Amino acid sequence: MSNLVIAAVRTILTQSTAVTTLVPSSRITSAYRLDVGSLPAIVLAVQSDIALSPSLDRQDQVRKCSIDIECIAGNLGDSRTIGEAVRVSMHGAKGMANSTTIQEIRENGITSTYDIGAEGTETGIHITVVTVDAYYASAAVNPTSIT
Amino acid sequence: MAGVSGFGSTFTFDGGASANIISISMDGAKLTAIDITTIAERHRTFTAGVIDSGTITVEANYDTGGGQSKAWDQISITAASAAPVAKSFSISAGGAYTISGSGIVTDFSTKIGIDSVLTVSFTVKVTGALTIADTA
Numbered sequence: 716m717s718n719l720v721i722a723a724v725r726t727i728l729t730q731s732t733a734v735t736t737l738v739p740s741s742r743i744t745s746a747y748r749l750d751v752g753s754l755p756a757i758v759l760a761v762q763s764d765i766a767l768s769p770s771l772d773r774q775d776q777v778r779k780c781s782i783d784i785e786c787i788a789g790n791l792g793d794s795r796t797i798g799e800a801v802r803v804s805m806h807g808a809k810g811m812a813n814s815t816t817i818q819e820i821r822e823n824g825i826t827s828t829y830d831i832g833a834e835g836t837e838t839g840i841h842i843t844v845v846t847v848d849a850y851y852a853s854a855a856v857n858p859t860s861i862t
Numbered sequence: 863m864a865g866v867s868g869f870g871s872t873f874t875f876d877g878g879a880s881a882n883i884i885s886i887s888m889d890g891a892k893l894t895a896i897d898i899t900t901i902a903e904r905h906r907t908f909t910a911g912v913i914d915s916g917t918i919t920v921e922a923n924y925d926t927g928g929g930q931s932k933a934w935d936q937i938s939i940t941a942a943s944a945a946p947v948a949k950s951f952s953i954s955a956g957g958a959y960t961i962s963g964s965g966i967v968t969d970f971s972t973k974i975g976i977d978s979v980l981t982v983s984f985t986v987k988v989t990g991a992l993t994i995a996d997t998a
Contacts, residue, residue, distance in 0.1 A: 768923045768979040770882045771871045775923065777979050848977075 717764040720780045720849050721745050723812035724805070724820070725759060728784070731804035737797050738786075754840065755788040755797055767850070776852045781823070784845040791827060791841045798825050798843035805847050818850045866958040873920050875967070875986065876949035878931065882923040884981070886953055888961070891915045891992060915963060915988035918951070924972065924980035948989050954997070963992045 722745075729740040734757075742756040760783045768775040784805070786797035806822040827843045873880045894911030952962040965986035972982045 768882070768884075770884050770923055771869055771886075772881060772883060773869065774882050774925075777923075779977075 717761050717780050719813050719815040720764075720817070720851055721759055721761060721782065723815050723817055724782055724784070724847070724849060726812040727805065727808050727820070728757065728801065731800070733800045734797070734804055737793075737800055755786070755793055757797065757801070758785045758787065759783070760785065762846070773856055773858065776855060777818070778851055778853050780849045780851065782847050782849060784847060786843040786845065787840050788843075789838070789840065791829070791843075794827060794841035794843040798827075798845050801845045805845070816852055818852065821848045821850070822846070823848050866956045868956045870954075871956050872952075872954045873918075874952045874954075875965075876951075880920060880922055881925040881927060883920060884923060885921045886918065886955075888918045888953075889916045891988075913991070915990065915992045917968075918953070918965065918986045918988065919983060920986070921981060921983045924982050951986060957997060959994060959996050961992055961994050963988050964990050 725743055725745060728734050728743050734743075738755050738757050742753065743759075744757070745759040762781040762783055764778060764780045766775055766777075767779045768777040784798075784801050786794050786801060788794035788797060802822045802825065805820050808820040809817055811817070823846045825843060825845050827841065829839060829841050831839045871883065871886060873883055873886055892914045894914070895908040896911045897906060898909050899906040946966055948964045948966050950962070951965050952960060954960050965988045967984055968987045969985040970982065971984070972980065974980055
Protein backbone atom coordinates (compact mmCIF):
# COMPACT_ATOMS: atom_id res chain seq x y z
CA MET A 716 0.00 0.00 0.00
CA SER A 717 2.86 2.39 0.65
CA ASN A 718 3.36 2.67 -3.10
CA LEU A 719 -0.19 4.01 -3.41
CA VAL A 720 0.42 6.45 -0.56
CA ILE A 721 3.59 7.67 -2.26
CA ALA A 722 1.58 8.15 -5.46
CA ALA A 723 -1.06 10.05 -3.50
CA VAL A 724 1.55 12.32 -1.92
CA ARG A 725 3.03 13.02 -5.33
CA THR A 726 -0.45 13.84 -6.62
CA ILE A 727 -0.97 16.32 -3.78
CA LEU A 728 2.36 17.98 -4.55
CA THR A 729 1.66 18.24 -8.25
CA GLN A 730 -1.77 19.72 -7.52
CA SER A 731 -0.25 22.48 -5.37
CA THR A 732 0.48 25.49 -7.56
CA ALA A 733 2.68 26.91 -4.78
CA VAL A 734 4.92 23.86 -5.19
CA THR A 735 4.76 23.50 -8.96
CA THR A 736 5.59 27.17 -9.38
CA LEU A 737 8.92 26.38 -7.74
CA VAL A 738 9.41 22.85 -9.06
CA PRO A 739 7.89 21.61 -12.34
CA SER A 740 5.71 18.50 -11.97
CA SER A 741 8.08 16.52 -14.17
CA ARG A 742 10.78 16.93 -11.52
CA ILE A 743 8.61 15.69 -8.67
CA THR A 744 9.39 12.02 -8.64
CA SER A 745 9.55 8.88 -6.56
CA ALA A 746 12.09 7.46 -9.01
CA TYR A 747 15.83 8.07 -8.98
CA ARG A 748 17.24 11.43 -9.92
CA LEU A 749 20.34 11.69 -12.09
CA ASP A 750 23.27 13.46 -10.47
CA VAL A 751 23.31 15.75 -13.49
CA GLY A 752 19.52 16.21 -13.50
CA SER A 753 18.01 19.66 -13.63
CA LEU A 754 17.36 21.56 -10.43
CA PRO A 755 15.31 22.23 -8.43
CA ALA A 756 13.68 18.85 -7.92
CA ILE A 757 11.69 16.88 -5.37
CA VAL A 758 12.32 13.20 -4.66
CA LEU A 759 10.04 11.09 -2.45
CA ALA A 760 11.24 8.22 -0.28
CA VAL A 761 9.40 5.98 2.19
CA GLN A 762 11.06 5.67 5.59
CA SER A 763 8.57 3.39 7.33
CA ASP A 764 5.06 2.02 7.01
CA ILE A 765 3.79 0.83 10.37
CA ALA A 766 0.56 -0.57 11.79
CA LEU A 767 -1.05 1.99 14.08
CA SER A 768 -4.02 0.03 15.37
CA PRO A 769 -3.09 -3.56 16.19
CA SER A 770 -6.08 -5.47 17.57
CA LEU A 771 -6.73 -8.97 18.83
CA ASP A 772 -9.21 -9.75 16.08
CA ARG A 773 -6.83 -8.61 13.31
CA GLN A 774 -9.29 -6.05 11.97
CA ASP A 775 -6.72 -3.28 12.33
CA GLN A 776 -6.32 -1.27 9.15
CA VAL A 777 -5.04 2.18 10.09
CA ARG A 778 -1.38 2.60 9.17
CA LYS A 779 1.16 5.40 9.30
CA CYS A 780 3.46 5.83 6.34
CA SER A 781 6.40 8.15 7.02
CA ILE A 782 7.73 9.76 3.87
CA ASP A 783 10.74 11.97 3.29
CA ILE A 784 10.09 14.69 0.73
CA GLU A 785 13.54 15.75 -0.39
CA CYS A 786 13.56 19.27 -1.81
CA ILE A 787 16.75 19.62 -3.83
CA ALA A 788 18.14 22.94 -5.08
CA GLY A 789 21.43 24.61 -5.91
CA ASN A 790 21.38 26.85 -2.88
CA LEU A 791 20.06 26.63 0.64
CA GLY A 792 17.57 29.47 0.25
CA ASP A 793 15.79 27.87 -2.71
CA SER A 794 15.84 24.48 -1.02
CA ARG A 795 14.24 25.88 2.15
CA THR A 796 11.70 27.86 0.13
CA ILE A 797 10.55 24.69 -1.61
CA GLY A 798 10.48 22.88 1.72
CA GLU A 799 8.25 25.55 3.20
CA ALA A 800 5.88 25.37 0.22
CA VAL A 801 5.76 21.60 0.65
CA ARG A 802 5.02 21.93 4.37
CA VAL A 803 2.21 24.40 3.77
CA SER A 804 0.60 22.21 1.12
CA MET A 805 1.04 18.89 2.91
CA HIS A 806 0.23 19.56 6.57
CA GLY A 807 -3.41 18.59 7.02
CA ALA A 808 -3.90 17.35 3.45
CA LYS A 809 -6.53 14.64 3.16
CA GLY A 810 -8.76 13.00 0.63
CA MET A 811 -8.67 10.24 -1.94
CA ALA A 812 -5.99 9.85 -4.55
CA ASN A 813 -4.96 6.81 -6.54
CA SER A 814 -7.86 4.86 -5.00
CA THR A 815 -6.35 5.36 -1.55
CA THR A 816 -8.12 7.27 1.21
CA ILE A 817 -5.64 9.41 3.12
CA GLN A 818 -7.17 10.28 6.49
CA GLU A 819 -4.60 12.99 7.20
CA ILE A 820 -1.06 13.96 6.35
CA ARG A 821 0.98 15.60 9.10
CA GLU A 822 4.28 17.40 8.67
CA ASN A 823 6.72 16.00 11.21
CA GLY A 824 9.90 18.03 10.92
CA ILE A 825 12.24 19.70 8.43
CA THR A 826 16.00 19.26 8.13
CA SER A 827 18.59 20.56 5.69
CA THR A 828 21.82 19.01 4.48
CA TYR A 829 24.46 19.84 1.90
CA ASP A 830 25.70 17.07 -0.39
CA ILE A 831 29.10 18.07 -1.68
CA GLY A 832 29.08 15.39 -4.39
CA ALA A 833 31.40 12.40 -4.72
CA GLU A 834 32.78 13.03 -8.20
CA GLY A 835 34.89 15.95 -9.32
CA THR A 836 32.38 16.69 -12.05
CA GLU A 837 29.44 16.88 -9.65
CA THR A 838 28.19 20.08 -8.17
CA GLY A 839 27.03 20.21 -4.59
CA ILE A 840 23.34 20.27 -3.84
CA HIS A 841 21.27 21.48 -0.91
CA ILE A 842 18.59 19.09 0.29
CA THR A 843 15.78 20.14 2.60
CA VAL A 844 13.92 17.09 3.84
CA VAL A 845 10.31 17.55 4.89
CA THR A 846 9.19 14.45 6.77
CA VAL A 847 5.47 13.78 6.64
CA ASP A 848 3.34 11.07 8.21
CA ALA A 849 0.42 9.84 6.11
CA TYR A 850 -2.36 8.14 8.07
CA TYR A 851 -4.37 5.84 5.84
CA ALA A 852 -6.71 2.86 5.92
CA SER A 853 -5.12 -0.21 4.37
CA ALA A 854 -6.97 -3.14 2.85
CA ALA A 855 -8.52 -5.70 5.22
CA VAL A 856 -6.38 -8.76 5.78
CA ASN A 857 -7.22 -12.22 4.55
CA PRO A 858 -4.90 -14.50 6.53
CA THR A 859 -3.65 -17.69 4.99
CA SER A 860 -4.14 -20.89 6.96
CA ILE A 861 -0.88 -22.75 7.27
CA THR A 862 -1.32 -26.41 6.45
CA MET B 863 1.59 -26.18 26.10
CA ALA B 864 2.84 -23.36 28.23
CA GLY B 865 1.83 -20.06 26.81
CA VAL B 866 -0.88 -19.16 24.34
CA SER B 867 -1.05 -16.04 22.19
CA GLY B 868 -3.95 -13.74 22.93
CA PHE B 869 -4.53 -13.02 19.22
CA GLY B 870 -7.98 -13.99 18.06
CA SER B 871 -9.56 -13.35 21.47
CA THR B 872 -13.11 -12.06 21.31
CA PHE B 873 -15.63 -10.38 23.57
CA THR B 874 -19.32 -10.87 22.92
CA PHE B 875 -21.99 -8.86 24.72
CA ASP B 876 -25.71 -9.40 24.29
CA GLY B 877 -25.01 -11.59 21.29
CA GLY B 878 -22.93 -8.98 19.47
CA ALA B 879 -19.18 -9.42 19.09
CA SER B 880 -17.14 -6.30 19.82
CA ALA B 881 -14.70 -5.56 17.03
CA ASN B 882 -11.16 -4.18 17.02
CA ILE B 883 -10.46 -5.11 20.61
CA ILE B 884 -6.98 -4.26 21.85
CA SER B 885 -7.28 -5.58 25.40
CA ILE B 886 -9.64 -7.43 27.70
CA SER B 887 -8.96 -7.35 31.40
CA MET B 888 -10.81 -8.92 34.25
CA ASP B 889 -10.02 -7.77 37.77
CA GLY B 890 -10.88 -11.16 39.16
CA ALA B 891 -13.58 -12.77 41.23
CA LYS B 892 -13.27 -12.11 44.94
CA LEU B 893 -14.59 -14.02 47.89
CA THR B 894 -15.17 -12.15 51.11
CA ALA B 895 -13.41 -13.71 54.09
CA ILE B 896 -15.47 -13.25 57.25
CA ASP B 897 -13.45 -13.08 60.43
CA ILE B 898 -14.88 -15.43 63.05
CA THR B 899 -11.96 -15.30 65.44
CA THR B 900 -12.82 -15.56 69.14
CA ILE B 901 -10.79 -14.37 72.09
CA ALA B 902 -9.99 -17.98 72.91
CA GLU B 903 -7.96 -18.37 69.72
CA ARG B 904 -4.32 -17.51 69.04
CA HIS B 905 -4.76 -17.59 65.24
CA ARG B 906 -7.43 -15.76 63.32
CA THR B 907 -10.05 -17.94 61.69
CA PHE B 908 -12.31 -17.12 58.80
CA THR B 909 -15.31 -18.44 57.02
CA ALA B 910 -16.26 -17.91 53.42
CA GLY B 911 -18.63 -15.09 52.58
CA VAL B 912 -20.17 -14.23 49.25
CA ILE B 913 -18.39 -14.10 45.90
CA ASP B 914 -18.15 -10.93 43.82
CA SER B 915 -17.50 -12.07 40.25
CA GLY B 916 -15.67 -8.84 39.47
CA THR B 917 -15.45 -6.42 36.60
CA ILE B 918 -14.38 -6.74 32.99
CA THR B 919 -12.84 -3.84 31.11
CA VAL B 920 -12.62 -3.93 27.33
CA GLU B 921 -10.51 -1.53 25.25
CA ALA B 922 -11.00 -1.31 21.52
CA ASN B 923 -10.15 0.80 18.55
CA TYR B 924 -13.23 2.74 17.55
CA ASP B 925 -15.03 0.66 14.97
CA THR B 926 -16.74 2.54 12.16
CA GLY B 927 -18.91 -0.51 11.63
CA GLY B 928 -20.50 -0.12 15.08
CA GLY B 929 -18.53 -2.95 16.62
CA GLN B 930 -19.03 -1.52 20.12
CA SER B 931 -22.67 -0.55 19.65
CA LYS B 932 -24.07 -3.18 22.01
CA ALA B 933 -22.15 -1.78 24.95
CA TRP B 934 -22.78 1.81 23.91
CA ASP B 935 -26.52 1.26 23.49
CA GLN B 936 -26.84 0.02 27.03
CA ILE B 937 -25.40 3.09 28.67
CA SER B 938 -26.25 5.72 26.06
CA ILE B 939 -28.32 8.61 27.38
CA THR B 940 -30.14 8.68 24.09
CA ALA B 941 -31.28 5.14 24.68
CA ALA B 942 -32.31 5.78 28.27
CA SER B 943 -35.85 4.72 27.54
CA ALA B 944 -34.56 1.18 27.47
CA ALA B 945 -33.46 0.61 31.05
CA PRO B 946 -30.07 -1.10 31.28
CA VAL B 947 -30.41 -4.67 32.40
CA ALA B 948 -27.93 -7.52 32.73
CA LYS B 949 -27.00 -9.12 29.44
CA SER B 950 -25.05 -12.24 28.68
CA PHE B 951 -21.38 -11.92 27.76
CA SER B 952 -18.66 -14.27 26.69
CA ILE B 953 -14.89 -13.99 26.44
CA SER B 954 -12.97 -16.32 24.19
CA ALA B 955 -9.37 -16.13 25.34
CA GLY B 956 -7.08 -16.96 22.44
CA GLY B 957 -8.97 -20.19 21.81
CA ALA B 958 -7.64 -21.56 25.10
CA TYR B 959 -10.58 -20.99 27.41
CA THR B 960 -13.87 -19.15 27.65
CA ILE B 961 -15.37 -17.05 30.41
CA SER B 962 -19.08 -16.42 30.28
CA GLY B 963 -21.73 -14.93 32.50
CA SER B 964 -24.07 -12.02 32.83
CA GLY B 965 -23.20 -8.35 33.32
CA ILE B 966 -24.21 -4.72 33.16
CA VAL B 967 -22.28 -2.02 31.28
CA THR B 968 -21.38 0.59 33.88
CA ASP B 969 -18.86 2.79 32.03
CA PHE B 970 -18.23 3.79 28.45
CA SER B 971 -15.46 6.22 27.51
CA THR B 972 -13.45 7.29 24.50
CA LYS B 973 -9.96 8.65 23.98
CA ILE B 974 -8.78 10.92 21.20
CA GLY B 975 -5.09 11.70 20.90
CA ILE B 976 -2.32 12.78 18.57
CA ASP B 977 -0.62 10.05 16.59
CA SER B 978 -3.09 7.42 17.67
CA VAL B 979 -6.37 5.94 16.54
CA LEU B 980 -9.64 6.66 18.31
CA THR B 981 -10.19 4.24 21.14
CA VAL B 982 -13.15 3.36 23.32
CA SER B 983 -13.36 1.42 26.52
CA PHE B 984 -16.24 0.07 28.50
CA THR B 985 -16.66 -1.74 31.78
CA VAL B 986 -18.99 -4.61 32.51
CA LYS B 987 -19.92 -5.37 36.10
CA VAL B 988 -20.45 -9.10 36.38
CA THR B 989 -23.57 -10.19 38.19
CA GLY B 990 -23.96 -13.74 39.41
CA ALA B 991 -21.58 -16.59 38.77
CA LEU B 992 -18.94 -16.96 36.09
CA THR B 993 -18.52 -20.04 33.95
CA ILE B 994 -14.96 -20.83 32.96
CA ALA B 995 -14.25 -23.65 30.53
CA ASP B 996 -11.16 -24.92 28.74
CA THR B 997 -11.49 -25.06 24.99
CA ALA B 998 -7.95 -25.92 23.95
